[in-house]
Amino acid sequence: MPHPLDAAAVRTWCALALRALGRAREEIDAINVYPVADGDTGTNLYLTVESAARAVDAVFEGRATGGPAARPGLPEAVRAMAHGALIGARGNSGTILAQLLRGMAQVLGESGGEARGAAGGALLGRALGRAVESAYEGVARPVEGTILTVAAAAAEAARAPGDLAEVAHAAYSRACAALEATPRQLDVLDRAGVVDAGGKGLVEVLGALCAALSGTQAPPAPEPAAPGWRAAPCPAEPGGGPGDGxxxxxxxxxxxxxxxxxxxxxxxxxxxxxxxxxxxxxxxxxxxxxxxxxxxxxxxxxxxxxxxxxxxxxxxxxEERTRVRERVQRATVAAVPGEGLARLCAEAGATVVAVRPGEPPSSAELAEAIRRAHAHEVVLLPNDPELRHAAADAADTVRAEGVRVALIPTRSPVQGIAALAVHEPGRRFDEDVVAMTAAAGATRYAELAVAERQSWTMAGVCQAGDVLGLIDGDVAVIGRDLAATAETVLDRMLAAGGEMVTLVLGRDVPDAVAGRLERHVRGGHLAVDTVVYRGGQHSPPLIVGIE
Incomplete structure (x- = not known):
């Protein structure tokens, strides 16, 4: 049954596009020869759409408690989609796709509400037309035979009269035909025997739009204009390689x-x-x-x-993407902040995902790291409670591709370090996961952080600039000095026992703090050893583990 073009349809479109790009990601990466044969167009498009989908979901979730009357309208949803794509755009094709979505949002955002029937079809046609105009404006030197050509063909077909589903279907069908013709327009595609990777990704996105508006699966692509052209893996030395530009x-x-x-x-x-x-x-x-x-x-x-x-x-x-190697039996993937922690985990054999300040890795980035580990079995260590949902989504995604993934719910890098310390690839997978989970669970953790504003905590009221000692995620100590507050935290944690203290110093913490804390542990807890790592993370300034 056809659906109106409203906020719910935009959300469905994003979800279907993300699913379609997830299925086609490897194929699109494999045919990526222009403008650079770096094999990441499918991944970049997926990450761009994932950011758009998250932004639309956030609009819905922000209105969830307000009842039906508070549900977002079409303008709010399409603007969120465009903004999410813009801030999350990756690569050449992802950036162009973000501009295409922005152009559509400029037209759809001016509508009063949902769009239906012939009027809706005309609105969608104008939106696709504006999308192409804005994309060409954003590209300094447009080249035909690329995603731009496919988008222009779709917009041209969308000018024909029809209802919403008919216009979307016409745009999708013409885009499929334009994609099949791209090798005749661009020599590098002709030599490699492939269609344009960015155009292929756009076809997947338009197919998802078809499905969202028609209420059915995207229609099959029409017969190619040139039957000899089919998406296929690139030859070993395609034109436009990384060394050519x-x-x-x-x-x-x-x-x-x-x-x-x-x-x-x-x-x-x-x-x-x-x-x-x-x-x-x-x-x-x-x-x-x-x-x-x-x-x-x-x-x-x-x-x-x-x-x-x-x-x-x-x-x-x-070189990293094209390196040919046998799939190993087992690998670990760890998300950590700071170059010191990343180096430590890499030395332990883990594939590392960098956690940047204010920019946690998405589920797609975690999934890509699991794939990059190139193993039949993978143990995933998120090392942060804020990453649990993204990590779970990533594990589910890669499991569906045939990889056995175990997610150990580590809540701190020190728990991840403890898990890696007992990792034994020669053990049975289940036994290894149990041992790593037990080691992580036996490691209590704390963080020393600096309060940004006055607030209520479980330890009382803190002021901006106070040092907070968080034990297992809850504020337990409030102080003014980092080292003194850390000493109090250590004493509280070691009162329950412990054999090993791990200190992970942040980027701006002097070595003298570590020396003072080592002496404090040695003076009050003779049987406890201390190990110090220079983590290099911006925040928190100090992470503590007790085993």
Missing amino acids: PAFEVIYLLQAEDAAVARLRARLDALGESLVVVGGDGLWNVHVHVDDAGAAVEAGVEAGRPHRIRITHFGAAA
């Missing part, structure tokens, strides 16, 4: 005024290629391929305030 991909979000962005476009266009600058209203997503990554970031600093900066070296990334 700039060395780095630079991506960042930028807060800047329109005039500054115009100057930035000109400067980055002179520095490199594959320049895409999308967004508006003061927030932009900048993507460029350059040899001088520092100059690209400096240009952003001059234009405004860049953040969430990602720099990828194409040669290293391609």
